[in-house]
Amino acid sequence: MDQRARRSMLGGIAVGVVLALSVPSFAASGQSPGVSAPPPAPSSSVAPAAGGRTVSVTGTATLRSTPDEAVVFLGVQTESSSAEDAMRENAARMLSVLRALADLGVKDGDISTTGVNLYPTYDSNGTSVSGYSASNQVSVTFHDLDLIGRAIDGAVKAGANLTNGIMFQMSPANTGSEHALAAAVAEARSKASAVAVAADAQLGQVLTISEAGSPSIYPPIAYDGRMAAGAEAAPTPVNPPTLETQISVQVTWELI
Template structure:
Protein backbone atom coordinates (compact mmCIF):
# COMPACT_ATOMS: atom_id res chain seq x y z
CA UNK A 1 0.00 0.00 0.00
CA UNK A 2 2.82 2.42 0.93
CA UNK A 3 4.63 1.68 -2.30
CA UNK A 4 1.44 2.47 -4.22
CA UNK A 5 1.15 5.87 -2.46
CA UNK A 6 4.80 6.65 -3.18
CA UNK A 7 4.31 5.75 -6.83
CA UNK A 8 1.23 7.98 -7.07
CA UNK A 9 3.05 10.90 -5.40
CA UNK A 10 6.00 10.50 -7.77
CA UNK A 11 3.64 10.60 -10.76
CA UNK A 12 2.07 13.88 -9.50
CA UNK A 13 5.50 15.50 -9.03
CA UNK A 14 6.64 14.39 -12.47
CA UNK A 15 3.43 15.79 -14.00
CA UNK A 16 3.99 19.16 -12.29
CA UNK A 17 7.58 19.25 -13.50
CA UNK A 18 6.47 18.54 -17.08
CA UNK A 19 3.76 21.22 -16.90
CA UNK A 20 6.10 23.96 -15.55
CA UNK A 21 8.47 24.59 -18.53
CA UNK A 22 5.88 26.26 -20.82
CA UNK A 23 5.39 29.07 -18.25
CA UNK A 24 9.15 29.69 -18.13
CA UNK A 25 9.36 29.34 -21.91
CA UNK A 26 7.15 32.43 -22.31
CA UNK A 27 9.44 34.76 -20.32
CA UNK A 28 12.84 33.39 -21.24
CA UNK A 29 13.00 34.75 -24.83
CA UNK A 30 12.24 38.35 -23.70
CA UNK A 31 14.99 38.26 -21.08
CA UNK A 32 17.34 36.57 -23.52
CA UNK A 33 16.65 39.23 -26.16
CA UNK A 34 17.43 42.01 -23.69
CA UNK A 35 20.75 40.48 -22.76
CA UNK A 36 21.67 40.03 -26.43
CA UNK A 37 21.09 43.77 -27.16
CA UNK A 38 23.55 46.50 -26.22
CA UNK A 39 21.66 49.53 -24.91
CA UNK A 40 22.27 52.99 -23.52
CA UNK A 41 20.04 54.43 -20.81
CA UNK A 42 20.69 58.18 -20.63
CA UNK A 43 19.28 61.38 -19.17
CA UNK A 44 19.52 64.97 -20.40
CA UNK A 45 17.72 68.26 -20.01
CA UNK A 46 16.80 71.33 -22.00
CA UNK A 47 16.42 74.76 -20.52
CA UNK A 48 15.20 78.08 -21.90
CA UNK A 49 14.68 81.49 -20.37
CA UNK A 50 11.45 83.41 -20.67
CA UNK A 51 10.28 86.81 -19.49
CA UNK A 52 7.41 86.44 -16.99
CA UNK A 53 4.10 88.03 -17.82
CA UNK A 54 2.20 87.62 -14.52
CA UNK A 55 3.03 88.19 -10.87
CA UNK A 56 1.46 87.00 -7.63
CA UNK A 57 1.70 89.12 -4.50
CA UNK A 58 0.75 88.17 -0.96
CA UNK A 59 -0.21 91.16 1.18
CA UNK A 60 -2.50 91.93 4.05
CA UNK A 61 -3.74 94.02 6.94
CA UNK A 62 -2.86 93.54 10.60
CA UNK A 63 -4.83 95.36 13.29
CA UNK A 64 -4.82 95.29 17.10
CA UNK A 65 -7.48 96.26 19.61
CA UNK A 66 -8.57 95.64 23.18
CA UNK A 67 -11.38 93.28 22.18
CA UNK A 68 -11.67 90.64 19.47
CA UNK A 69 -14.66 92.34 17.83
CA UNK A 70 -12.87 95.68 17.68
CA UNK A 71 -9.78 94.10 16.12
CA UNK A 72 -11.86 92.31 13.49
CA UNK A 73 -13.97 95.40 12.74
CA UNK A 74 -10.92 97.59 12.27
CA UNK A 75 -9.36 94.95 10.07
CA UNK A 76 -12.47 94.60 7.92
CA UNK A 77 -12.65 98.36 7.39
CA UNK A 78 -9.04 98.63 6.25
CA UNK A 79 -9.17 95.49 4.08
CA UNK A 80 -12.27 96.84 2.33
CA UNK A 81 -10.28 99.96 1.49
CA UNK A 82 -7.33 97.86 0.26
CA UNK A 83 -9.52 95.79 -2.09
CA UNK A 84 -11.19 98.92 -3.42
CA UNK A 85 -7.74 100.39 -4.13
CA UNK A 86 -6.73 97.23 -5.99
CA UNK A 87 -9.79 97.43 -8.20
CA UNK A 88 -9.07 101.08 -8.95
CA UNK A 89 -5.53 100.02 -9.89
CA UNK A 90 -6.96 97.70 -12.54
CA UNK A 91 -6.87 94.36 -10.68
CA UNK A 92 -9.88 92.21 -11.57
CA UNK A 93 -12.04 90.74 -8.81
CA UNK A 94 -11.21 87.21 -9.96
CA UNK A 95 -7.52 87.95 -9.30
CA UNK A 96 -8.02 88.83 -5.63
CA UNK A 97 -8.32 85.85 -3.29
CA UNK A 98 -8.33 85.67 0.50
CA UNK A 99 -5.49 83.40 1.58
CA UNK A 100 -5.55 83.76 5.35
CA UNK A 101 -7.71 85.15 8.15
CA UNK A 102 -6.54 84.97 11.77
CA UNK A 103 -7.50 86.34 15.17
CA UNK A 104 -5.08 85.81 18.04
CA UNK A 105 -5.07 86.94 21.68
CA UNK A 106 -2.06 89.00 22.78
CA UNK A 107 -0.49 88.50 26.20
CA UNK A 108 1.99 90.39 28.33
CA UNK A 109 4.55 88.10 29.93
CA UNK A 110 6.35 89.11 33.10
CA UNK A 111 8.63 87.11 35.32
CA UNK A 112 6.87 85.25 38.15
CA UNK A 113 3.50 86.66 37.03
CA UNK A 114 0.72 84.88 35.17
CA UNK A 115 0.35 86.02 31.52
CA UNK A 116 -2.00 88.99 31.20
CA UNK A 117 -4.33 89.42 28.23
CA UNK A 118 -3.55 92.76 26.61
CA UNK A 119 -5.77 92.60 23.52
CA UNK A 120 -6.31 90.88 20.20
CA UNK A 121 -4.55 90.88 16.85
CA UNK A 122 -6.44 90.30 13.59
CA UNK A 123 -4.74 89.60 10.25
CA UNK A 124 -6.27 89.22 6.81
CA UNK A 125 -4.08 88.10 3.91
CA UNK A 126 -4.96 88.23 0.22
CA UNK A 127 -3.21 86.77 -2.81
CA UNK A 128 -3.27 89.02 -5.86
CA UNK A 129 -2.50 88.10 -9.46
CA UNK A 130 -1.25 90.99 -11.57
CA UNK A 131 -1.55 90.25 -15.30
CA UNK A 132 -0.05 93.54 -16.49
CA UNK A 133 3.38 93.87 -14.92
CA UNK A 134 3.45 97.58 -15.73
CA UNK A 135 0.80 97.99 -13.03
CA UNK A 136 2.68 95.97 -10.43
CA UNK A 137 4.49 98.75 -8.57
CA UNK A 138 1.47 101.03 -8.65
CA UNK A 139 -0.77 98.25 -7.32
CA UNK A 140 1.55 97.67 -4.35
CA UNK A 141 1.67 101.40 -3.61
CA UNK A 142 -2.10 101.71 -3.83
CA UNK A 143 -2.66 98.95 -1.29
CA UNK A 144 -0.20 100.44 1.19
CA UNK A 145 -1.77 103.86 0.87
CA UNK A 146 -5.18 102.26 1.47
CA UNK A 147 -4.07 100.59 4.69
CA UNK A 148 -2.15 97.40 3.90
CA UNK A 149 0.74 97.06 6.33
CA UNK A 150 2.05 93.63 5.36
CA UNK A 151 3.59 92.75 2.00
CA UNK A 152 4.89 89.22 2.43
CA UNK A 153 6.04 87.82 -0.88
CA UNK A 154 6.07 88.16 -4.64
CA UNK A 155 6.54 85.54 -7.35
CA UNK A 156 6.55 85.69 -11.14
CA UNK A 157 5.16 83.26 -13.67
CA UNK A 158 3.95 82.61 -17.19
CA UNK A 159 0.29 82.82 -18.05
CA UNK A 160 0.81 80.15 -20.75
CA UNK A 161 4.11 78.24 -20.45
CA UNK A 162 3.44 76.00 -23.50
CA UNK A 163 5.78 77.79 -25.93
CA UNK A 164 8.66 77.88 -23.45
CA UNK A 165 8.12 74.24 -22.45
CA UNK A 166 8.11 73.07 -26.07
CA UNK A 167 11.37 74.94 -26.75
CA UNK A 168 12.89 73.28 -23.69
CA UNK A 169 11.66 69.87 -24.91
CA UNK A 170 13.36 70.32 -28.27
CA UNK A 171 16.59 71.36 -26.55
CA UNK A 172 16.36 68.36 -24.20
CA UNK A 173 15.88 65.85 -27.05
CA UNK A 174 18.80 67.34 -28.99
CA UNK A 175 21.02 67.14 -25.91
CA UNK A 176 19.96 63.53 -25.32
CA UNK A 177 20.72 62.56 -28.93
CA UNK A 178 24.13 64.25 -28.81
CA UNK A 179 25.00 62.44 -25.61
CA UNK A 180 23.89 59.09 -27.09
CA UNK A 181 26.04 59.65 -30.19
CA UNK A 182 29.05 60.46 -28.02
CA UNK A 183 28.68 57.31 -25.92
CA UNK A 184 28.13 55.17 -29.01
CA UNK A 185 31.29 56.44 -30.73
CA UNK A 186 33.33 56.14 -27.55
CA UNK A 187 32.35 52.47 -27.18
CA UNK A 188 32.72 51.55 -30.85
CA UNK A 189 29.01 51.34 -31.61
CA UNK A 190 26.45 53.38 -33.49
CA UNK A 191 22.87 54.24 -32.58
CA UNK A 192 20.44 51.66 -33.89
CA UNK A 193 17.14 53.06 -32.67
CA UNK A 194 15.48 54.96 -29.85
CA UNK A 195 13.57 52.36 -27.85
CA UNK A 196 11.81 54.64 -25.34
CA UNK A 197 11.66 58.27 -24.29
CA UNK A 198 10.21 59.70 -21.07
CA UNK A 199 9.86 63.20 -19.69
CA UNK A 200 10.25 64.60 -16.22
CA UNK A 201 10.29 68.06 -14.71
CA UNK A 202 8.70 71.03 -16.39
CA UNK A 203 7.67 74.62 -15.84
CA UNK A 204 7.30 75.96 -12.35
CA UNK A 205 6.81 79.57 -11.33
CA UNK A 206 9.82 81.71 -10.48
CA UNK A 207 12.17 80.71 -7.67
CA UNK A 208 10.60 80.51 -4.20
CA UNK A 209 8.71 83.71 -3.42
CA UNK A 210 11.03 86.48 -2.28
CA UNK A 211 10.20 87.88 1.13
CA UNK A 212 9.37 91.57 1.20
CA UNK A 213 9.52 93.78 4.24
CA UNK A 214 6.32 94.59 6.07
CA UNK A 215 5.33 98.16 5.30
CA UNK A 216 3.68 100.92 7.26
CA UNK A 217 1.73 103.64 5.46
CA UNK A 218 4.13 105.39 3.04
CA UNK A 219 4.30 108.94 1.85
CA UNK A 220 3.44 109.37 -1.82
CA UNK A 221 6.54 108.83 -3.95
CA UNK A 222 7.60 107.14 -7.16
CA UNK A 223 6.03 103.72 -7.76
CA UNK A 224 7.76 100.88 -5.98
CA UNK A 225 10.33 99.47 -8.43
CA UNK A 226 9.87 95.76 -9.16
CA UNK A 227 12.17 93.82 -11.51
CA UNK A 228 10.63 90.61 -12.93
CA UNK A 229 13.87 89.34 -14.51
CA UNK A 230 13.65 86.02 -16.36
CA UNK A 231 12.30 82.57 -15.58
CA UNK A 232 14.07 79.30 -16.27
CA UNK A 233 11.91 76.65 -17.88
CA UNK A 234 13.52 73.20 -17.74
CA UNK A 235 12.47 69.84 -19.14
CA UNK A 236 14.24 66.60 -18.18
CA UNK A 237 14.14 63.56 -20.47
CA UNK A 238 15.33 59.95 -20.25
CA UNK A 239 15.93 57.74 -23.26
CA UNK A 240 16.80 54.12 -23.96
CA UNK A 241 18.80 53.54 -27.14
CA UNK A 242 19.69 50.25 -28.82
CA UNK A 243 23.22 50.12 -30.21
CA UNK A 244 24.52 48.24 -33.25
CA UNK A 245 27.97 47.55 -34.69
Protein backbone atom coordinates in the same frame (compact mmCIF):
# COMPACT_ATOMS: atom_id res chain seq x y z
CA MET B 1 16.18 -45.39 -48.37
CA ASP B 2 19.89 -45.66 -47.79
CA GLN B 3 21.76 -43.86 -45.06
CA ARG B 4 23.20 -41.14 -47.38
CA ALA B 5 19.75 -40.13 -48.64
CA ARG B 6 18.38 -39.99 -45.10
CA ARG B 7 21.13 -37.52 -44.02
CA SER B 8 20.45 -35.26 -46.99
CA MET B 9 16.74 -35.08 -46.18
CA LEU B 10 17.37 -34.25 -42.50
CA GLY B 11 19.78 -31.44 -43.48
CA GLY B 12 17.16 -29.87 -45.75
CA ILE B 13 14.56 -29.97 -43.01
CA ALA B 14 16.96 -28.27 -40.56
CA VAL B 15 17.74 -25.48 -43.02
CA GLY B 16 14.03 -24.91 -43.63
CA VAL B 17 13.35 -24.65 -39.92
CA VAL B 18 16.12 -22.11 -39.46
CA LEU B 19 14.82 -20.00 -42.35
CA ALA B 20 11.25 -20.22 -41.07
CA LEU B 21 12.33 -19.06 -37.65
CA SER B 22 14.36 -16.16 -39.02
CA VAL B 23 11.64 -14.71 -41.28
CA PRO B 24 9.25 -13.58 -38.46
CA SER B 25 12.04 -11.47 -36.98
CA PHE B 26 11.86 -9.19 -40.05
CA ALA B 27 8.08 -9.00 -39.85
CA ALA B 28 8.16 -8.13 -36.16
CA SER B 29 10.62 -5.32 -36.75
CA GLY B 30 8.56 -3.94 -39.62
CA GLN B 31 11.64 -3.87 -41.85
CA SER B 32 12.35 -5.60 -45.08
CA PRO B 33 15.36 -7.84 -45.23
CA GLY B 34 18.56 -5.93 -45.99
CA VAL B 35 17.19 -2.53 -44.72
CA SER B 36 18.63 -1.24 -41.43
CA ALA B 37 16.47 0.78 -38.99
CA PRO B 38 17.25 4.51 -38.92
CA PRO B 39 18.91 5.82 -35.77
CA PRO B 40 16.62 7.64 -33.26
CA ALA B 41 16.15 11.35 -33.98
CA PRO B 42 18.22 13.56 -31.67
CA SER B 43 16.29 15.91 -29.24
CA SER B 44 16.36 19.62 -30.40
CA SER B 45 17.09 22.67 -28.09
CA VAL B 46 16.88 26.37 -28.95
CA ALA B 47 19.51 28.63 -27.39
CA PRO B 48 18.07 31.78 -25.84
CA ALA B 49 18.47 34.85 -28.00
CA ALA B 50 21.13 37.27 -26.88
CA GLY B 51 19.75 40.42 -25.19
CA GLY B 52 19.84 43.60 -27.27
CA ARG B 53 22.25 46.38 -26.36
CA THR B 54 20.87 49.72 -25.19
CA VAL B 55 22.20 53.10 -24.16
CA SER B 56 20.60 55.43 -21.61
CA VAL B 57 21.56 59.08 -21.31
CA THR B 58 20.30 62.23 -19.63
CA GLY B 59 19.78 65.49 -21.49
CA THR B 60 19.23 68.88 -19.88
CA ALA B 61 18.27 72.30 -21.15
CA THR B 62 17.84 75.72 -19.56
CA LEU B 63 15.42 78.28 -20.92
CA ARG B 64 15.88 81.89 -19.83
CA SER B 65 12.89 84.15 -20.22
CA THR B 66 11.28 87.30 -18.88
CA PRO B 67 8.21 86.71 -16.69
CA ASP B 68 4.87 88.04 -17.85
CA GLU B 69 2.94 87.54 -14.59
CA ALA B 70 3.50 88.29 -10.92
CA VAL B 71 1.73 87.34 -7.71
CA VAL B 72 1.84 89.88 -4.89
CA PHE B 73 0.93 88.82 -1.35
CA LEU B 74 -0.73 91.56 0.68
CA GLY B 75 -2.58 91.65 3.97
CA VAL B 76 -4.08 93.68 6.77
CA GLN B 77 -3.35 93.18 10.45
CA THR B 78 -5.31 94.94 13.19
CA GLU B 79 -5.27 94.79 16.97
CA SER B 80 -7.91 95.65 19.53
CA SER B 81 -8.85 94.91 23.11
CA SER B 82 -11.68 92.64 21.94
CA ALA B 83 -11.75 89.99 19.25
CA GLU B 84 -14.90 91.47 17.71
CA ASP B 85 -13.39 94.93 17.34
CA ALA B 86 -10.18 93.51 15.88
CA MET B 87 -12.11 91.59 13.22
CA ARG B 88 -14.44 94.51 12.46
CA GLU B 89 -11.58 96.95 11.92
CA ASN B 90 -9.70 94.38 9.88
CA ALA B 91 -12.66 93.78 7.58
CA ALA B 92 -13.15 97.52 7.00
CA ARG B 93 -9.51 98.06 6.08
CA MET B 94 -9.37 95.00 3.82
CA LEU B 95 -12.45 96.22 1.93
CA SER B 96 -10.64 99.52 1.37
CA VAL B 97 -7.61 97.63 0.02
CA LEU B 98 -9.78 95.61 -2.37
CA ARG B 99 -11.49 98.76 -3.64
CA ALA B 100 -8.11 100.38 -4.26
CA LEU B 101 -7.00 97.36 -6.30
CA ALA B 102 -10.25 97.35 -8.26
CA ASP B 103 -9.81 101.06 -9.08
CA LEU B 104 -6.48 100.16 -10.70
CA GLY B 105 -8.13 97.54 -12.91
CA VAL B 106 -7.41 94.38 -10.92
CA LYS B 107 -10.21 91.87 -11.51
CA ASP B 108 -11.94 89.93 -8.74
CA GLY B 109 -10.82 86.65 -10.30
CA ASP B 110 -7.18 87.65 -9.80
CA ILE B 111 -7.58 88.13 -6.03
CA SER B 112 -7.66 85.11 -3.72
CA THR B 113 -7.84 84.98 0.06
CA THR B 114 -4.91 83.00 1.44
CA GLY B 115 -5.62 83.27 5.16
CA VAL B 116 -7.81 84.81 7.86
CA ASN B 117 -6.48 84.60 11.42
CA LEU B 118 -7.46 85.75 14.89
CA TYR B 119 -5.35 85.11 17.96
CA PRO B 120 -4.90 86.63 21.42
CA THR B 121 -2.05 88.90 22.42
CA TYR B 122 -0.47 88.85 25.88
CA ASP B 123 1.00 91.35 28.27
CA SER B 124 4.72 91.76 28.86
CA ASN B 125 4.69 88.92 31.37
CA GLY B 126 3.04 86.59 28.87
CA THR B 127 0.46 85.45 31.39
CA SER B 128 -2.62 87.60 30.75
CA VAL B 129 -4.50 88.28 27.52
CA SER B 130 -4.15 91.95 26.66
CA GLY B 131 -6.09 91.97 23.40
CA TYR B 132 -6.57 90.30 20.04
CA SER B 133 -4.85 90.46 16.68
CA ALA B 134 -6.70 89.80 13.43
CA SER B 135 -5.19 89.37 9.98
CA ASN B 136 -6.50 88.85 6.47
CA GLN B 137 -4.12 88.06 3.60
CA VAL B 138 -4.71 87.85 -0.14
CA SER B 139 -2.71 86.95 -3.23
CA VAL B 140 -3.09 89.27 -6.22
CA THR B 141 -2.11 88.13 -9.71
CA PHE B 142 -0.91 90.83 -12.09
CA HIS B 143 -0.85 90.30 -15.84
CA ASP B 144 0.53 93.80 -16.40
CA LEU B 145 3.84 94.06 -14.57
CA ASP B 146 3.89 97.85 -14.95
CA LEU B 147 0.90 98.00 -12.60
CA ILE B 148 2.57 96.29 -9.64
CA GLY B 149 4.30 99.31 -8.10
CA ARG B 150 1.21 101.52 -8.20
CA ALA B 151 -0.97 98.68 -6.89
CA ILE B 152 1.30 98.12 -3.91
CA ASP B 153 1.34 101.81 -3.08
CA GLY B 154 -2.43 102.06 -3.42
CA ALA B 155 -2.99 99.01 -1.22
CA VAL B 156 -0.69 100.33 1.50
CA LYS B 157 -2.39 103.73 1.40
CA ALA B 158 -5.76 101.98 1.76
CA GLY B 159 -4.65 100.07 4.85
CA ALA B 160 -2.49 97.09 3.85
CA ASN B 161 0.37 96.55 6.29
CA LEU B 162 1.44 92.95 5.61
CA THR B 163 3.30 91.45 2.70
CA ASN B 164 4.95 88.13 1.93
CA GLY B 165 6.80 89.33 -1.15
CA ILE B 166 6.37 89.06 -4.91
CA MET B 167 6.57 85.88 -6.96
CA PHE B 168 7.23 86.30 -10.68
CA GLN B 169 6.11 83.57 -13.05
CA MET B 170 5.31 82.66 -16.62
CA SER B 171 1.70 82.49 -17.74
CA PRO B 172 0.44 79.05 -18.89
CA ALA B 173 0.48 80.27 -22.50
CA ASN B 174 4.09 81.42 -22.27
CA THR B 175 5.94 78.89 -20.11
CA GLY B 176 8.39 77.86 -22.83
CA SER B 177 8.68 74.39 -21.27
CA GLU B 178 8.00 72.73 -24.63
CA HIS B 179 11.09 74.38 -26.09
CA ALA B 180 13.18 73.33 -23.11
CA LEU B 181 11.96 69.73 -23.44
CA ALA B 182 12.84 69.64 -27.13
CA ALA B 183 16.30 71.03 -26.41
CA ALA B 184 16.85 68.47 -23.63
CA VAL B 185 15.91 65.58 -25.93
CA ALA B 186 18.23 66.94 -28.62
CA GLU B 187 21.12 67.02 -26.15
CA ALA B 188 20.33 63.46 -25.05
CA ARG B 189 20.41 62.28 -28.68
CA SER B 190 23.78 63.96 -29.22
CA LYS B 191 25.23 62.18 -26.19
CA ALA B 192 23.74 58.83 -27.19
CA SER B 193 25.10 59.15 -30.75
CA ALA B 194 28.61 59.72 -29.39
CA VAL B 195 28.31 56.63 -27.20
CA ALA B 196 26.98 54.56 -30.11
CA VAL B 197 29.89 55.55 -32.36
CA ALA B 198 32.37 54.64 -29.63
CA ALA B 199 30.66 51.25 -29.30
CA ASP B 200 30.74 50.68 -33.09
CA ALA B 201 26.95 50.78 -33.29
CA GLN B 202 24.10 52.98 -34.40
CA LEU B 203 21.07 54.33 -32.59
CA GLY B 204 17.86 52.43 -33.13
CA GLN B 205 14.42 53.34 -31.90
CA VAL B 206 13.68 55.07 -28.61
CA LEU B 207 12.68 52.51 -25.99
CA THR B 208 11.83 54.76 -23.04
CA ILE B 209 11.77 58.47 -22.34
CA SER B 210 10.86 60.27 -19.13
CA GLU B 211 11.15 63.73 -17.68
CA ALA B 212 13.67 63.64 -14.86
CA GLY B 213 13.23 67.19 -13.61
CA SER B 214 10.80 70.06 -13.40
CA PRO B 215 10.89 73.77 -14.13
CA SER B 216 12.73 75.69 -11.46
CA ILE B 217 10.68 78.15 -9.42
CA TYR B 218 12.10 81.58 -8.87
CA PRO B 219 11.98 82.42 -5.14
CA PRO B 220 9.66 85.21 -4.00
CA ILE B 221 11.18 88.68 -3.73
CA ALA B 222 10.77 90.26 -0.34
CA TYR B 223 8.95 93.55 -0.22
CA ASP B 224 8.63 95.87 2.76
CA GLY B 225 5.27 97.61 2.62
CA ARG B 226 6.51 100.38 4.91
CA MET B 227 8.70 101.68 2.09
CA ALA B 228 5.61 102.65 0.10
CA ALA B 229 3.80 104.46 2.90
CA GLY B 230 4.93 107.89 1.79
CA ALA B 231 5.38 107.20 -1.90
CA GLU B 232 3.04 109.67 -3.56
CA ALA B 233 4.99 110.98 -6.54
CA ALA B 234 6.77 107.87 -7.78
CA PRO B 235 5.40 104.32 -7.50
CA THR B 236 7.42 101.64 -5.79
CA PRO B 237 9.95 100.34 -8.34
CA VAL B 238 9.56 96.69 -9.28
CA ASN B 239 12.10 95.08 -11.61
CA PRO B 240 11.22 91.56 -12.84
CA PRO B 241 14.12 89.09 -12.79
CA THR B 242 15.08 86.69 -15.55
CA LEU B 243 13.48 83.31 -14.95
CA GLU B 244 15.32 80.08 -15.65
CA THR B 245 13.45 76.92 -16.55
CA GLN B 246 15.62 73.81 -16.33
CA ILE B 247 14.32 70.47 -17.55
CA SER B 248 16.03 67.06 -17.70
CA VAL B 249 14.98 63.98 -19.66
CA GLN B 250 16.14 60.36 -19.40
CA VAL B 251 16.11 58.57 -22.78
CA THR B 252 16.97 54.97 -23.65
CA TRP B 253 17.78 53.92 -27.23
CA GLU B 254 18.43 50.49 -28.66
CA LEU B 255 21.80 49.98 -30.33
CA ILE B 256 21.86 48.35 -33.76
